[in-house]
Amino acid sequence: MQATDIANPNYFHKVVDCQWACPAHTPVPEYIRLIAHGRYDDAYMINWKSNVFPGVLGRTCDRPCEPACRRSRVEDESIVGGRKEPVAICRLKRVAADYKDDIDARLPRAPAEGNGKRIACIGGGPASLTVARDLAVLGYEVVVFDQDPKLGGMIRTQIPRFRLPESVIDEEVGYITGVGNIRFVHRRIESLKALLAEGYDAVFVGSGAPRGRELDIPGRKEGGANIHIGIDWLSSVSFGHTSKIGKRVIVLGGGNTAMDCCRTARRLGGEDVKVIVRSGFEEMKASPWEKEDAIAEDIPILNFLVPKSFTVEGGRLTGVVFETVKAEYDAKGRRKLVATGEPDQHVACDDVLVAVGQENAFPWIERDIGIEFDKWDMPKVAEATMASTHPKVFFGGDAAFGPKNIIWAVAHGHDAAISIHKRCMGEDIAARPAPGMNIVSQKMGIHEWSYDNDVSVAKRLKVPHRKKEEALSDIRAEVELGFDPELAFKEAQRCLNCDVQTVFTDNLCIECDACVDICPMDCITFTENGEEADLRQRLNAPALNLTQDLYLSGPLKTARVMVKDEDVCLHCGLCAERCPTGAWDMRKYYIEMTHAEHACTRR
Amino acid sequence: MTYVNKPKLHHPTLKKNAVGYTRRDYEGAISTLCAGCGHDSISAAIIQACWELSIEPHKVAKLSGIGCSSKAPTYFLGNSHGFNTVHGRMPSVLTGANLANRDLIYMGVSGDGDSASIGLGQFAHGMRRGVNMVYIVMNNGVYGLTKGQFSATADKGSKSKRGIANTDSPIDLAMLAITMGATFVARSFSGDKAQLVPLIKGAIRHEGAAILDVISPCVAFNNHAGSTKSYDYVREHNEAVNKLDVILGSEEITAEYAPGEATDVMQSDGSIIRLRKLAPGYDPSDKVAALKFIQEQEQAGEVATGLLYLDPTPQDLHASLNTVARPLAQLGEADLNPGSAALERINAALR
Missing domain, CATH: 3.50.50.60 (FAD/NAD(P)-binding domain)
Known part of the structure; x- marks a missing residue:
């Protein structure tokens, strides 16, 4: 088996299971640590940048991050007295939204002078609003059309108020329109051909699955x-x-x-x-x-x-x-x-x-304007770029690949915004920007780390709910009350800090076995190299979860290699703490998707 | 933040042994020895061996003297009995404990300072008496706690961290133990658990004086070029005489060997030690040849490791003293005090 290339951002990104599973790739452990520190504003801004609707998603997200959470593979049923549970990531996100101060000054504004390009977004839901935000800050003039009198799309029309108060929608839609250069037009689009004739530089279709x-x-x-x-x-x-x-x-x-x-x-x-x-x-x-x-x-x-x-x-x-x-x-x-x-x-x-079930409906898209449809009568949309077969038309959200959810719509929006920006700047939309990676060693002293490496064994906390009689009597009374700061701190402590990576430098290793002896999860083995399937069987503990990678070093002095099974690593840092030579180090990999703002070589 | 406790969480496939414990149940407190200390690897090997043998932790007594090595028993078998004795006096305290309660497994843990310097006499007499114990020397060739002076096991000519050569002759504890009458004598290396764990298992099952001289590099003071007890040096000069598996009566024998490749030796408790020869012609039952071989290797600058000498049917101290089978500590007053009538009879016999 080849030595692992940790310079590839995807390697350690994948170890952060929650972030990898999130369609928008929100840096989850980073904002959870900030919540534990009471830095709700900072936690909110990380979310806002990445998923645009932290307050909405903190209440309504489908949470693909949670089934992926490493915690649900490592907990001990006999300690928690029940099944293994992930960190309550989604509801922690809500804490950042609930307890932040006024963050208005931290939000970006559209430049005073635009770049002269005009974009139309069809539908006022999460996908369109993401496109609008990402492009408005770059100087684009964005017009958002919706059949309903207010922006928000399905967030506003389909999610009941007892799950998501309208004030939260108004606030977060307001942060986007507050960027400036975004105009809302209450109008149902009946013809794409006619809209294109209005001379927009690009059109984004985020009309959802409305039927x-x-x-x-x-x-x-x-x-x-x-x-x-x-x-x-x-x-x-x-x-x-x-x-x-x-x-x-x-x-x-x-x-x-x-x-x-x-x-x-x-x-x-x-x-x-x-x-x-x-x-x-x-x-x-x-x-x-x-x-x-x-x-x-x-x-x-x-x-x-x-x-x-x-x-x-x-x-x-x-x-x-x-x-x-x-x-x-x-x-x-x-x-x-x-x-x-x-x-x-x-x-x-x-x-x-x-x-x-819900269906897409595109009676308003003429079939002779260069947009190809497939045999299911869905537009042909390229997955990474969100581009249709028409050079000016891009799709996202439920309109692209059928009904999914809000977080997917946001991810599509970011991708479409990159493509629109690149196309308007005359660049190749297929050349996608790599994610940003900021690597910082967490070592502070011999036994001191700048993250809390003491693994909590607490069981998942339940979000307090309103009393049933009270909740049922008022359709606007939110049922979930959210974590208070104290509960949020306890829950945040359950996070394993999977973004603080165990980084191994092979030429420093003296093969003393200290890391092997201390590892509570038996993740580390020094052995002769072999094929992956064979290696997985002869580690100190078998690596049976094939969705999780093996981290392999180059050959060591004895010609053996270090093999680490990433699957159940607690990121407790004890391997690095017991390493006499610093061959192991705990390094935080802050991996952040590159959005439209930095996607082009020129603006 | 300093030290955190080792998390209680464990690998989902962690197995339990015949007495219902996982390997983690044999751990002790988190080590406060220097990071990378060979002693921690030996502790891990002891944990592994005890788990594999399904030993009940409360049936083990760990005794140690003074030194880095003698701190180590805190870091394994946290649910066993422990006694930290005066410097160099662990063998006599262990002997006394063994006499009082012969039912426990005695594990003496010592270092090269504790056993080869201040406690050399105690070491020799413990071996002579054939006390049923596992005596583990964590041998790093330096006094780590006092910042790295040469100990009595440091090789002549080996260099200190500051580059000064040692002028004194070394004490080879394995050879000394063979000479003094120990019946299970092995040498190993902390960096080779594949060799060390079976040796510890064999020693635990040995019903006599078993000693393991384990070279254990001191990362802080004796792991440099010029040292003969560094990870690199020992790896380069390790001459294993044999490899062994310890097989208990109930266990299935899985490994197959060609005829003549392996020999089985049954110990007095019924356990089988399966030896695979690595050095041609090496016979661990031949005391004189063993001593000669170790000496020759030493002259050649090599370190002979493996099971160096074995008498599978030893006579231990209790047999020599003809004590009762029941532990003395469990005898009641009636057993221990035959009464004044018996005393009268004895006195009368002497008149």
Whole structure:
């Protein structure tokens, strides 16, 4: 096996599992340390730069970082008295947003003199707003179009207020428009051709996946007055057009929209609200914590029931008929839902909310203007650049590759902004900027490090919730109360500081074994080199997690190599502390994505 | 921030042994020895050996004298008995403890200063008496605690950190132990756990005086060019006479050897020591040949390591004294005091 090239920014970036998993690659451990220090402003700014909506995401993110968190691989069930849990990264982010001071002075402003380029963003959601922010600071004039009267897109229309107060949306949208040179136009774009004719230098399409999927089964038309499409209904509630629902409500669908629908229904008069899903409980698309929150509000989730028809009496919806199914798997492991043969069930209700998926819709994009569509009628979009086949048109967010989530939309926005900037400056958009890397040794003294290397064994803390009666009585009352600074500190201490890397310099090593002896996780082995698969088996502890790299040194004096399994390293620094020659050092790798601002060789 | 405790977390695949403990359960406090000290590697080897042998920690007594080496027992087997004695007097305290309670495993931990200088007499007599113990010398050739003066095991002509050559002849503790009657004599190197761990296991299972002279580089004062106890020097001049595996009765024998390649020696407790010869013709049961071989290697500037001498069926101190099988410490007053009538009888017999 070849010696590891640690000069490649991706090597240590990958060790920071949370940051690597985050689509926007937010430097998570750095801001968690700042939260532990009470430096909320600094923590907020790191987030703001990277993910644009820290307050919104700290409440609503899908948190791809958390399942990736190393903590969930190293905890000891017998110490925490339960399963291994990641650090509550998402809710720590919220702490930075909740407890920061006025950060207005730290936000960038558009230059007084623009660069003369005009950009149009279609849709006022997270992807467009990211593009607008990244480009406005460079002197672009950005116009954002949206069909709704306020900016925010799905953040504002689809996420219920009890999960995300409007004040947070207004604040963070305000930070973006506050940059200057960003104009909001309340207008629905009906023709891309016409918009292009207005002479923009580039157009960004961030129009989301605005169409809720229909459920075309018998009775849909007859009972239509009481059958609502989930995202449209949520939007209508959000803008105050809908304020009540029947007592008995069925929500069809198992995603996060379904969870938002059922919990909203509970607050608008729904007393007997049920979620009914085709699949099993585990396969549901909704995040586990959203399912938990729904169940905690007395909403049962019924699984393996496929809706067959709506029943209507006297022109009024009376219920839904379901077929009972079970999951069967074929030889290839593909799931198929087959009827069990049990008699169909009728579930009575007053209203039905259909939340069975979202679709893209581009009736407003003419097919003869140079934008190619694929066989699923989706525009062809290049993954790294977000470019369409039209040189001036870029896509991002749900409009690019179908429904994902806010953090992906932000990541797309950053990438699209880089491409737009490069294209406008006449550079090659395929040449993507490398991430920035700032490396600092953490050594302060013989046994002193500038990070807290004492590993906490505390179990994951729960975010306090508002009392159920109180929460259900007011649709605007936020259910989660957030960590207070004391809880935040305790939770922040659980972070392993995976960005403080164990860096090995082979020509300093005297092979004394001190690091091997002290390592609590048996990560380090000195052995003869070999093929990776063979090496993984003969380490002091087998390296069975193939998604995690082996860190291999060059040959040492005895011709052996040092092999470190990155998988369960606690980053406690004891190897470096026990190293007599400084062959091991703990170095913080601050890895930050390069955004549009520094992507071009000229401005 | 200073020292942090070693985190309690461990690798998810960490195994438990036959008595239900993980290797981590055999650890002690975090070491305060210098970073890179060979002694810490020896501690780790002791931990590994005790875990592999499934020894119950409360059945081990660790005794030590004074010195860097004698601090080491704090850093392993944190749940065992420990006694830090006066400088050089560990062998006699260990002998007394062994006489009082023969049921424990005795581990004497000492250094070249503690055993070859101030405690040389104690060392020799402990070996002579055949006390059932594992005597581990962490041998670095210098007095580390007093900043690196040559100790009595430093080779003649080897250089101190400041470049001054040693003019005194060295004491070879392994040869001395063989001469004094020790029945399991080995030499090893802290930087070679593959060799050291089985030697410690074999010594623990040996029912007599077992000594391990372990060369353990002092990173602070004796790891420079010109030293003969540095990592580099020992690696270059290490002449292992054999390799061994310790096999307990219940264990499956997995390694296969060609006939004549390995010899099995059964110790008095039933454990088997499987020896693979590395030096042609070396026979660890031949005391005279062993002494000659070690001497020859020394003359040639090489360090003979491995199991140097073994008498698999030794007679230990308890056998010599014909003590009862039950530990003296567990005998009641009635067992120990036969009463005045018995005294009268003895007195009468002497009149």
